[in-house]
Ligand code: SF4
């Protein structure tokens with residue numbers, strides 16, 4: 734049926750669509766209870782369709798906050814699988830349980846007193862040497878991080894490499910849930926990235942310059958002006974602002990240079 738034909742009789746079209754949706758219901762099991770949900774939904778939406786109200790284990794809904802770790806198993810498959818509920822779509826007869834929080838060891842430290850010496854990381858997380866190199870963590874990672882390699886880098890004292898490899902970690906804890914050595918990889922990686930950012934990577938001179946300029950009050954007047962602008966005008970200013978093009982070179986400058 735063409736779009737034109739469909740529009741001729743919206744009521745009939747709506748009934749047809751409803752029937753189509755009903756025809757696409759598939760069975761899934763949430764916490765052991767059977768539900769029928771439309772296929773194509775993510776696990777998160779299927780749970781909500783089934784009546785669950787998610788107040789934990791649900792954040793960004795876009796695969797970036799790491800709040801929705803989920804474990805599932807498919808019929809006839811011995812393998813326990815993990816996924817993000819907001820990203821993985823439901824499959825017929827899958828058994829699902831959410832793990833909104835995974836208890837994992839997080840070392841306590843005073844970051845101001847830490848150096849970039851690997852021994853300090855070893856002391857805080859000695860369990861990293863329990864790693865048996867099984868690679869289960871890498872297979873579980875929804876971000877495609879080479880988790881085992883990052884742990885190996887840490888064990889070798891290469892904090893920069895661990896920070897680089899784990900850059901996309903969203904702290905979902907799925908690697909930890911599958912770890913034979915009971916490591917909390919994501920807390921170790923977070924420490925590695927903190928040390929890398931604060932102690933290893935060279936200071937950005939242009940950033941220091943800009944902070945100096947801000948502290949000297951270069952923008953105080955402009956900010957004061959903005960604070961007194963009405964909301965509608967503020968929205969208009971924001972929408973009409975000249976944004977830096979995606980492919981701008983290093984020497985790009987806006988046409989209005991008053992705020993530089
Ligand atoms: S490294 Fe672990 S915590 Fe980080 S995104 Fe991958 S599975 Fe999640």
Ligand code: SF4
Nearest residue numbers: 864865867868870912
């Ligand atoms: S799952 Fe644990 S033990 Fe296995 S490779 Fe990863 S960190 Fe090592």
Ligand code: FES
Nearest residue numbers: 792793794799819
């Ligand atoms: S809700 Fe944020 S990653 Fe799924």
